[in-house]
Amino acid sequence: MIVFLLILHGLCAVALLGAITHQTFAAWWPARKAVGFTPSFRAVQGAKFTNAIVILFIITFVLGAVIYPPYRLNGRTYLETMRMWSVNGSFELKEQFLAIGLGMLPFYWHVWRQSLDDTLALARKMTSALLFFAVWFGFITGHVVNNVKGIM
Amino acid sequence: MMIARLSPIFSAAFAIAYVIIEQNNLALFTYHPRINEWGWLMEPSRNGPGMYWFGWLGSSALVASLVSLVSVPLLRNRPVPSIMGWAVPLICMVLFVYLLRAFFFR
Numbered sequence: 001m002i003v004f005l006l007i008l009h010g011l012c013a014v015a016l017l018g019a020i021t022h023q024t025f026a027a028w029w030p031a032r033k034a035v036g037f038t039p040s041f042r043a044v045q046g047a048k049f050t051n052a053i054v055i056l057f058i059i060t061f062v063l064g065a066v067i068y069p070p071y072r073l074n075g076r077t078y079l080e081t082m083r084m085w086s087v088n089g090s091f092e093l094k095e096q097f098l099a100i101g102l103g104m105l106p107f108y109w110h111v112w113r114q115s116l117d118d119t120l121a122l123a124r125k126m127t128s129a130l131l132f133f134a135v136w137f138g139f140i141t142g143h144v145v146n147n148v149k150g151i152m
Numbered sequence: 153m154m155i156a157r158l159s160p161i162f163s164a165a166f167a168i169a170y171v172i173i174e175q176n177n178l179a180l181f182t183y184h185p186r187i188n189e190w191g192w193l194m195e196p197s198r199n200g201p202g203m204y205w206f207g208w209l210g211s212s213a214l215v216a217s218l219v220s221l222v223s224v225p226l227l228r229n230r231p232v233p234s235i236m237g238w239a240v241p242l243i244c245m246v247l248f249v250y251l252l253r254a255f256f257f258r
Contacts, residue, residue, distance in 0.1 A: 065206065069183065069185035069203060070185075072201055072203055073200065083258075085255045085256070086255060086256050089252050089255020092252050093249065093252055095205055096174065096248040097245055097248070099205075100166070100167050100170060100241045100244055101241075102166075103162070103163055103166025103170065103241070104167070104237065104238070104241050106155075106162055107159040107234075107237035109159075110160075113156075120234055122235075123234040123235070123238055126239075127237070127238050130242060130245070
């Protein structure tokens with residue numbers, strides 16, 4: 001069951017990565033015409049991703065919280081025994097970044113809701129960028145930790 | 153509408169509260185994964201490691217909600233700067249990199 005939840009957590013994280021990456025690139029580097037791969041990637045309406053990002057963030061977060069105890073008992077104990085401090089510290093950073101991201105979600109939803117207020121353009125860029133960073137960092141760290149020592 | 157106006161305050165209060173709560177281990181509850189038991193506030197480990205992260209989230213959400221509620225009468229007819237909503241979490245993230253630096257310099 002834990003392995004199933006871990007894979008589901010990873011799949012939700014992939015969907016979240018796609019959505020937040022599209023939105024962040026569209027906010028910071030908008031494209032007027034969807035010609036070719038890179039401009040097409042950026043030429044999305046970022047606001048349309050907002051609800052999906054909020055829901056995916058919460059689902060991924062909850063799944064991560066459910067599989068956290070087995071990691072604490074097996075994974076982290078192993079990392080400490082093997083003195084893999086940087087991997088252990090990366091996971092510590094991941095949990096703090098994502099917790100702060102969770103607290104920022106109401107504000108993120110507020111600045112990205114329709115209709116878009118021009119005075120909140122910087123806030124939209126920054127909230128997306130912070131979630132983008134937190135989610136990518138969490139995804140890569142989770143992968144590395146799972147490769148070093150699975151939760152089983 | 154008021155909820156939307158309070159969102160930058162909640163975001164900033166949550167981030168600040170989380171840093172303080174995590175650093176001082178002011179968990180609202182503790183989970184003991186080995187024996188699958190929960191306890192109120194910060195409890196020492198019982199037959200295996202204790203988990204405080206869930207409690208830190210609970211404490212931070214509680215503090216941020218209280219701060220947001222208290223700020224309602226103070227904010228009447230006053231604009232809430234949106235920069236609070238992202239700059240404070242950004243500073244807190246950078247602060248965590250500093251606070252956890254020992255992991256990377258052993």
